[in-house]
Every structure is written in structure tokens, then in C-alpha cells.
Amino acid sequence: MVNYESVIGLEVHMQINTKSKVFCECSTRFGSEPNLNTCIICTSQPGAIPILNKKAVEAVIKTGLALSFNINKESIFTRKQYFYPDSPKNYQITQSDQPLCSRGKLSIIVKGKEKIINITRLHLEEDTGKLVHKVGSRKLNYSLLDLNRAGVGLMELVTEPELRSPEEAFEFLNELKNIVEYLETSECSMEEGKMRCDVNVSMRHVEQQEYGTKVEIKNINSLSGVRNAITYEIERQKEILDSGGKLIQETRLWEAEKKITKSMRSKEGALDYRYFPEPDLVPFALTNSFIEGLRKEIPEFPRARKMRFIKDYGLTEYAASYLASTKVIADYYEKALSYMEDKKASSELLANWIFTELNAKLNVSKIFISKSPVSCQNLAKLVSLILDGTISRKIAKTVFDEMFEKSSDPEKIIKEKGFTQISDKSVIAKICEEVIYENSKAVSEFKSGKKKAIGAIVGLAMKKSKGQANPQLVNKILLEKLKT
Amino acid sequence: MDEILKIKANDLRSKICSGEVKSLNIVKACVTRIKKTDSKIRSFLKLNENKLLEQEATCSDKKIESGKKCGSLEGIPIGIKDNIMMKGESMTSASKYLENYISPYDATVIEKLKKAGAIFIGRTNMDEFAMGGSTETSAYQKTTNPWSLEHIPGGSSGGSAAAVSMGMVPFALGSDTGGSVRQPASFCGIVGYKPSYGLISRYGVCALASSFDQVGTLSKNVKDSALLASIVMGKDYKDPVCEPREQIDCISYIDDNLEVLKSVKVGIPRQLFNYKMDTEISENFNKAVDKFKFLSVKIVEVDIPSYKYIPALYKIIMCAEVSANIATFDGIRYGYRALNAENLDDEYAKSRAESLGYEVKKRILFGTYVLGAKNYYRCYHQAQKVRTLLINQISDAYKKCDFIFSPATLQMPVKFGETLSEECDVFLIAANLAGLPGITVPYNFTNSSMPVGMHFMGSRFSDVKLFQIANAFEKISDFDLNKYPEL
Numbered sequence: 001m002v003n004y005e006s007v008i009g010l011e012v013h014m015q016i017n018t019k020s021k022v023f024c025e026c027s028t029r030f031g032s033e034p035n036l037n038t039c040i041i042c043t044s045q046p047g048a049i050p051i052l053n054k055k056a057v058e059a060v061i062k063t064g065l066a067l068s069f070n071i072n073k074e075s076i077f078t079r080k081q082y083f084y085p086d087s088p089k090n091y092q093i094t095q096s097d098q099p100l101c102s103r104g105k106l107s108i109i110v111k112g113k114e115k116i117i118n119i120t121r122l123h124l125e126e127d128t129g130k131l132v133h134k135v136g137s138r139k140l141n142y143s144l145l146d147l148n149r150a151g152v153g154l155m156e157l158v159t160e161p162e163l164r165s166p167e168e169a170f171e172f173l174n175e176l177k178n179i180v181e182y183l184e185t186s187e188c189s190m191e192e193g194k195m196r197c198d199v200n201v202s203m204r205h206v207e208q209q210e211y212g213t214k215v216e217i218k219n220i221n222s223l224s225g226v227r228n229a230i231t232y233e234i235e236r237q238k239e240i241l242d243s244g245g246k247l248i249q250e251t252r253l254w255e256a257e258k259k260i261t262k263s264m265r266s267k268e269g270a271l272d273y274r275y276f277p278e279p280d281l282v283p284f285a286l287t288n289s290f291i292e293g294l295r296k297e298i299p300e301f302p303r304a305r306k307m308r309f310i311k312d313y314g315l316t317e318y319a320a321s322y323l324a325s326t327k328v329i330a331d332y333y334e335k336a337l338s339y340m341e342d343k344k345a346s347s348e349l350l351a352n353w354i355f356t357e358l359n360a361k362l363n364v365s366k367i368f369i370s371k372s373p374v375s376c377q378n379l380a381k382l383v384s385l386i387l388d389g390t391i392s393r394k395i396a397k398t399v400f401d402e403m404f405e406k407s408s409d410p411e412k413i414i415k416e417k418g419f420t421q422i423s424d425k426s427v428i429a430k431i432c433e434e435v436i437y438e439n440s441k442a443v444s445e446f447k448s449g450k451k452k453a454i455g456a457i458v459g460l461a462m463k464k465s466k467g468q469a470n471p472q473l474v475n476k477i478l479l480e481k482l483k484t
Numbered sequence: 485m486d487e488i489l490k491i492k493a494n495d496l497r498s499k500i501c502s503g504e505v506k507s508l509n510i511v512k513a514c515v516t517r518i519k520k521t522d523s524k525i526r527s528f529l530k531l532n533e534n535k536l537l538e539q540e541a542t543c544s545d546k547k548i549e550s551g552k553k554c555g556s557l558e559g560i561p562i563g564i565k566d567n568i569m570m571k572g573e574s575m576t577s578a579s580k581y582l583e584n585y586i587s588p589y590d591a592t593v594i595e596k597l598k599k600a601g602a603i604f605i606g607r608t609n610m611d612e613f614a615m616g617g618s619t620e621t622s623a624y625q626k627t628t629n630p631w632s633l634e635h636i637p638g639g640s641s642g643g644s645a646a647a648v649s650m651g652m653v654p655f656a657l658g659s660d661t662g663g664s665v666r667q668p669a670s671f672c673g674i675v676g677y678k679p680s681y682g683l684i685s686r687y688g689v690c691a692l693a694s695s696f697d698q699v700g701t702l703s704k705n706v707k708d709s710a711l712l713a714s715i716v717m718g719k720d721y722k723d724p725v726c727e728p729r730e731q732i733d734c735i736s737y738i739d740d741n742l743e744v745l746k747s748v749k750v751g752i753p754r755q756l757f758n759y760k761m762d763t764e765i766s767e768n769f770n771k772a773v774d775k776f777k778f779l780s781v782k783i784v785e786v787d788i789p790s791y792k793y794i795p796a797l798y799k800i801i802m803c804a805e806v807s808a809n810i811a812t813f814d815g816i817r818y819g820y821r822a823l824n825a826e827n828l829d830d831e832y833a834k835s836r837a838e839s840l841g842y843e844v845k846k847r848i849l850f851g852t853y854v855l856g857a858k859n860y861y862r863c864y865h866q867a868q869k870v871r872t873l874l875i876n877q878i879s880d881a882y883k884k885c886d887f888i889f890s891p892a893t894l895q896m897p898v899k900f901g902e903t904l905s906e907e908c909d910v911f912l913i914a915a916n917l918a919g920l921p922g923i924t925v926p927y928n929f930t931n932s933s934m935p936v937g938m939h940f941m942g943s944r945f946s947d948v949k950l951f952q953i954a955n956a957f958e959k960i961s962d963f964d965l966n967k968y969p970e971l
Contacts, residue, residue, distance in 0.1 A: 040589055044812045046577070047569045047591060047688040049723050079808050081855070083832055090811035145816070274855035276804055276864060279695035281724050 008163035014186035015194040022153035023050030034146040042151035044088035056153035059185040064101030077278035086128040099123035108171040118160040127152040166230040182327045213247040229254040313347035339380035373407040382410040423470045486513040493654040493708040507541040507559025527647040531606035555601025563656035566607040569688035578622035581839040591688020593716040608643030614692045621843040630969035635897040638668030645672040655703035661692045663912030665700030666924040670892035673935025677709040681919030682727040685720035693805035696916040706955040710734035751786040751885030764930040786881035790874040795906045800867040807851025892924040892937040921947045923954045926963040
């Protein structure tokens, strides 16, 4: 058996999160009626000329800065030529020689170890439209063309061939996705095709310096698909090499259902794209102040934020990790926390409420946290009310249900429904006496040594107070009374 | 010929505004002239409906009578080359591919002309997609040279040139990628102007070679081109290469005295004498130089060795851009589509094979070749380097002179079917390669009564000064501006 090393490089396309397309003013809305978001530019009518969307450039540079790229102040666009109906000009405006960003890097953690992956380039280009071959389940004997997506901005990122396992590739994409989602420069959903990934895989002997024959895998549409496709491809290549065969440089397609890769075209069939500089767009020069302005907009990233949550707020690893992984959730948490008087004392309870009660409710109602009916301020109030003993945790849940349903203020709900916790000792003592009197059986069980019976008695007392009695006080007073 | 047609556009403007001349009368005279002569000249591909034209003219006249504010070209007729988009109108670019295409929008230059109140008489013939120098590659008709019907009018804006020359319209718009406005203007004995690259918006002009394309003007005299250019120039966010410059009223800078000749330095490239030139052209060029000398105009020799590469590097870069720009005409979304195709590739192949002309195909193939991975560095990239060299040499020349003066072309117009040499338009193409303004001005008639024109090329954005020198040159030329071709 030969000891092989797999060499993996990724090419990632991410749809840029801008309102309008990269070279025209059409909307980028996903799911519009076919060809609704088109104009003379993105359908390539005679005489149409692309106009660069500055916001798309900003998004690429922000992403580039977040990934420690060198930002090229002078950058040009290139025409990449090939005929296909989803590309109305029959060339794609992209970048080759002078991309916006060169030489970036991303740190990943695999099996507890950090590894820096170098990234060759990050550039701006346009997306293609879509060919439709089916209406519902009916297969057409012609094709329909939907150009809504044609001209939507894309960022293309190409890594150095420095990944060595399916896990590393998976982690790279995961970390990239976290960062880009945090920046809000792309929505990165592989399912909606807003993030796409092609993979290059080759094998070599562990001691070997030069690379083996490279195979490109296309058509992968999920993160786990990337891992599975690489795993399959490594095995396939090993088998061929072990049996004394030779690999050919080719492009293969991942078939997610069968979990195999299948040959699409060989290197001989590779296209000559006849690149040349785009004459319709002037080379652009970026100023330092423009770049520095964007640098200021770059937020703290998940990993750093998680560490801060643990350090500053005393959260558990689990809670910090959950909150920090998604920017909107982390923002929600920190905003809610800003309303609390004692942040240290309330940070954990607040976190708990977000990842249990709020998260559960949002999931059931399929609402994003950004649209949560419970505002940060109201959740903060609720947690304060629990902490200062105004309401019990149990009552808090009832109050929360109503807050979620009606987006209302917890203080108002408590006032209206008379939910305020009873902490008056004389009132609680009276309730306890009644319960002891009414439940002689349970009382005698307790007294005969069955300590667990106290739970039932406390429950009965709570019930009698309609849940409003302070449970700690009930417990304490009951024990006192039963001992005598 | 109706005397009203001999009034130059700039004079028409004041005469219409003062009510001395009615727009309706001019429009009627234009239509009559076209009806009488265009069966032989064939300069128009499409004429706008007579009734509509008269309505528009009447509308302009009424506006003026009632003292309403009117546009700066109110009621003045104009011809438009058929590669410029006008909303709701056909735009064929003289190609079978776009035979049934209707423009969904207005080009920026059209928008400006509409605002100025111009009256669009019709669409003029051209070489297919502006590829050619004779207007013979038009898929629809051959335009003749009004001065001699057996000769080509030049091209690609041959329709616009012939129409203006014949007095069918006072002026017209064309497009100039490699002399396409100035060469036919010179062949037809009129003024042809190509602005500095980036002075006039290209938005809505069917692209040939994007880094050279500019809209240009064709008119009987220099002032009319200056007038038309003043209207259509200026910044436009819809064309990223269009410079953020304000419109200039060029005419206000033009003096009819010859003062400008006293201060100007005219450069003549030494390389000019290396070329084989038609005798009538070199004789007239020498006469023009002598006249300059007689008038004590400073003449300097300049050295631009890269002139010899112009035909090759123009062909490489232009064809490369053509191959990409024409790719959009694939039969899928609009335009000609072959009906008997078997699959997608066959659809592309047949649609293009059946609808594009020989010259277009030749350029696509050549452009595809020079951009191929194996040839890119040796052809396209090398041509771009030489282009930079040429630009630098021309810049150096402008340290010694204000304008570069030359004959417009090396050859007189040839007969139909005959070909011009590749070097014929070399002085015109220099302006496209370097993004500079150029203007051809008729200088004289030959013994066989054919017009001969001269060319001035200025430094970038010296367009106003270029009009000044061209206007002075027009004043000292031996050409009779009031002479029109007789059929």
C-alpha cells in the first residue's frame, strides 16, 4: 500500500448581497416571476453598456479585508467568452489579471488544531441566468430562458491547493460562510444557489513534491456534499493509482443522489475562453480612504466574539458558541444585555432564554430572530423581573407566551393579569397552613421520613397561589412549619 | 435643387427661430430632394412617414410663432445612421440579423436631439455593423457616391455622407471606429468629425469595437458639425467611458477671421511621404501646405515611426473586440433565428451563418484567432503594446505642434467591386487608436470633379480648437461649399 496525500483546492462563488445587479439597475430578488428583473443591459440588447454597481465592489473589498487580502487599488474587468444561452452577451464580465483582492488567508480549526489556508484571489464577476427544461414535473422538448439571475453580482474565491482532507475543506467552507454571513456581503445559502463550490482534487505520494493529476468536481450543492464528493473522489483516485492506472485531467460532476462523481469533459475538451480586457468599463482606481472606510465597517467575527462572550459575560462554551455563530442572534443578545443593569448577573439567564424559549418559539412559527415579536428590550425586562423576584420562572413562561403572541411589554402583562409574585411571608404562611391542613396524607408521609413528599406539598401550595407565590419562600416556610 | 436646401444648419437655426424660414418648408424640400434623387443614391434605408414629418415640422413652426421656448435644433432635419437606437423604430445596422429588430430605447445622442427639437428624416445606410469602408457590405442596398455614381461613397457611414452631400439633409450622425465618418465624408466632399474618445456617449450605439467607437457628425461645413457636436456631447453615466465633461457651445469659439492661423503650429508626420498616394491627393496636399506657408502658418515635421504598424494593430484589436461584441447575436433572444436547427450548437451556427455577411464573419474569425490562448500574447497583447507606443509617439509629436495635418485618405474613392488598400485610412485610424479628435474638411475638386479632403487630428479633448482650425482651413480651401452634385 502506498501512502497517499490528497491535495485539495476550492473555487467558491458567492452571490453578492446587493439590491441591484452588478452591471445594471435590475433587482436581485430571488423567486420573482421569470424575466421580471431584466433590462436592456442584462438581456444584452444592441447598444447596451454595463455600468458598475459600486455597492458590489464594496462588498467584495469588505470580504477581502475580512480575509486579510491585499486590496489591489487598480483593478480591471475581463471578458470571458463562451456561448451558452444563460449568458446573453455570450461572454461573462469577470476579472483575471488584476482582481480586486489577491493573497488572502483564513484560519480553520480541525481536530482542535489551527491551520492557515492561503487564498489566491477574490474577484468580482456576474452570474448567469437559468435554463428551464421542466414545468412542474412535465419535461419540455424545448428550453425556456429565465434571465432574472443574469448579471447578479458574484464574488469568486480561489484557494491555494493547501487543504488536505474532506474535513479541512468542510471546515474552510463553514468558517468562510460564518464570516461572510457575518459581513452580510452574501447570504451564502448553498440550497438557494447563493453559494456554489467547485473542488479540485489530486493525489500524490506523501514524500512527493510535485502535484498529481488534477480533477475538478462541479455541481455540488451542499456543504455535506462537498465533504462526500471529496471523500468519494479520493477513494476513486486511490483505487486507480493502486491498480497501476493513470488519472486523466478532467472535469467531473457530483451526483448527490448516487453519491458518485461522473466524467463531464476531459482537458482536451476544455474551452478556450479567449479572455481580453473589458473595453466598456474603465479600469478603476480605489483610494486609500475608500478602503479604510470599508475596513471600519468590518464587524467582530464569530470566533473572537465567542471568546469575548465567555470572558466578559461568563457564558458557557456552549451558550457562547450558539449565540456567536449567527450575527443576528449575537447582536440580539448583546442589545438585550445592554438594557440590563447588572450585566454579569443577568448574562447567563438572558442567554438561556434566547437559546431555549425564544429559539423554540421562533422555530415553531418559522420566524427569523430579526423579525422576532419579542423585542430585545422586552426580553431584557422579563429577565430583570425574574431576577428581582417580581415573578417566578414559571409565571415568566406564561408571560413570555403572551409577549410572543402580542409583542407586548411584560410589565403590562403582569399588571393586567395580576401575575406579580407573592413574597409576603404572612400571606405565604397562610397558604402553607391551609395546604398542610387540607393534605394530611402527604404531610404524614413526609413526617414518616418520605422526604420526597415535600415536592408534592410545595406544588400544591404553588397551585393554591395560582403560581404567584415565591417558590423559594414556599419551600422554606413549609419546611419550617412541618418540622414543628 | 431648392435653394432652401443650401442654407447651412447653423443659419437655418437662426432663420427658423426668427420665423424667416419655416421648418415645414425645409422638411418638404428635403423629402422632395430625397424622392427625386435617392432612387439613384440609395442613402436611406428607411424614411419616416411624410405625414408625420410634416406634423412635427408644423409643430415646431407653431412653437416658434407662439414664442414658446424652442430647442437649439428646433425644426431642423437630420439623418441618423442605422446603428443608433431610437425607441420604437427599426435598427438594422444594415444586417439581415436585425432585419425585424425594434429598438426598445433611445440612445443618449437621440435623447439629446429629441430635446433639441431636431426632426428625424430617416435612417441611413451603412456597412453591415459598420464593418467596411464602402457601404457595400450593407445587407440591403449599395449607396453610390453622389459625385460619380460608379464610385463608392466610402463607409461605413456612407449613407449619411451621401445624403448630406446630395443636400437631402443638412447634417447627419454617423459612427467612427476606424475612420467610418471621416472617410466617407471626404469621399463625398463634406465635413466629417470624430470626437475625442469619451466626449460623446456611446450608449445606444450598436457596438463594433468598443474601445474605438465614437458617434461622429457629417455636415456640409465645419460650423454645422460643431453645432451638432455641441448638442450631442457631454457626460452620461450610462456610458462608463464617457468623460464627466459639460456640454460646450463649440460654435461660440469659432471666429470667421483667420486669426487662429497665426498662432497655430501644424505638424506633418515625416512618415506621410513613405506612403503611395493617388497623385491628385498628393498634389492637393502639397497645394494646401503651400497655402499654409503662404499665409505664414508655422509648419513642423513630426516623427511618428509607429504609423507603419497602424493597419495591423487596428485590425487585431478591432477584430478581437468585434468577435466578442457580435457574439450576442446568437439567434436566441432576438434577431434572426434559423428554423431548421437540430440542437443548440447547430442553432447558433445556422442562425449566424444565414444572417451575417462575409465581412462580418471574416472579422469574427480573425478576432477569435488573435484572442485564442495560443495567440493572445503574440497577437492581441502585442498589438496593445504597440498601441501604447503609438500613443506615446503621438503625444511627443504634440509637444512640437498643435495638430497633425494629412490628406484624409491615400486613395480616391474606387469603383464598386474594387478594393481600397489596407493603408488607405491610416491617418484617420491613428485618431481612433489614440482616442483623439479628427476632422476631415473638403479642400478641392479633382479634374474629374471628385472631391479631395484633408484631415486634422488634435490632442485629446482639444475638440474646440480642432473646430477653429478646421473652420479656418475651410475658409482658405478651394472647395465650393455651395456646389451640390447634379445627377
